[in-house]
Amino acid sequence: MVTQPQKLPDYIINTALRLFYNADENHPHKEVYLDSMETIYSCIRDNDFLSLYFLLRLLYVTDKSRASKQKVYPLLEANLEKLEKSLLPLLQHPSVRKLPNALAAAPIPEQGEAMAALFLNLGNLINDFPKANRPTNKSQQTISLAPEQGEAMAALFLNLGKLINDFPKAKRATNIEIAIQCQEIALTRFTRQSFPEYWANCNNDLGISYLFRIQGEKGENIEKAIHFFQNALEVHTVLLNLPKLTHE
Numbered sequence: 001m002v003t004q005p006q007k008l009p010d011y012i013i014n015t016a017l018r019l020f021y022n023a024d025e026n027h028p029h030k031e032v033y034l035d036s037m038e039t040i041y042s043c044i045r046d047n048d049f050l051s052l053y054f055l056l057r058l059l060y061v062t063d064k065s066r067a068s069k070q071k072v073y074p075l076l077e078a079n080l081e082k083l084e085k086s087l088l089p090l091l092q093h094p095s096v097r098k099l100p101n102a103l104a105a106a107p108i109p110e111q112g113e114a115m116a117a118l119f120l121n122l123g124n125l126i127n128d129f130p131k132a133n134r135p136t137n138k139s140q141q142t143i144s145l146a147p148e149q150g151e152a153m154a155a156l157f158l159n160l161g162k163l164i165n166d167f168p169k170a171k172r173a174t175n176i177e178i179a180i181q182c183q184e185i186a187l188t189r190f191t192r193q194s195f196p197e198y199w200a201n202c203n204n205d206l207g208i209s210y211l212f213r214i215q216g217e218k219g220e221n222i223e224k225a226i227h228f229f230q231n232a233l234e235v236h237t238v239l240l241n242l243p244k245l246t247h248e
Helices: 010-020 030-045 049-064 069-077 080-085 087-091 096-104 111-126 149-165 172-189 196-211 218-233
Strands: none
Touching: 049 069, 049 080, 049 087, 049 149, 069 080, 069 149, 080 087, 080 172, 087 096, 087 172, 096 149, 096 172, 149 172, 149 196, 172 196, 196 218
């Protein structure tokens, strides 16, 4: 039985704030940075910690395992309720969608990893995740992480979207919606001009997600899939056979 979380004491909140609120006063993106960190603080303050911790732990494990299904899937399987009920609304939160750009604005290179490590350690005090059987799906290709922390965070969201999209234990429709959110978050950082290869990867993955999307109107989903595949083809000459995607 999982112990219900207690309201976190002030010293833990203050420890988090010392990490988050140290942006350079003159940094051009300070407001974006602090806005995203305020969201994290609010989750702690309002005792909505476990949903955010689950996302950060997913990103942490995805990073440390190089997006290994053998490492990430047991975590997903052990948290199916959070995956199906909590993760999608959190990924849709405007400030969470700013995290890659916010971390890119942070003045400390290790900020992203320090943040994830902090929540990982705090989470271990609150929630004991059960072990789960390891799925045996074929590994899916992922992209290499960019060296800068903002790009690394965006790449993590893209890799996490790939893993969740192929996760067999949860509802397929939910998996696809979560994957789309992850891919869209990655696309906020990977622009066509600055990161053409990653931008193409994001568009290709979004095309696949919309092609197999269950929610929404089928014709609109296919049109969006074609749009994203055509975007990807601006960078990659061959990704998928686009003529097969046309519809009446």
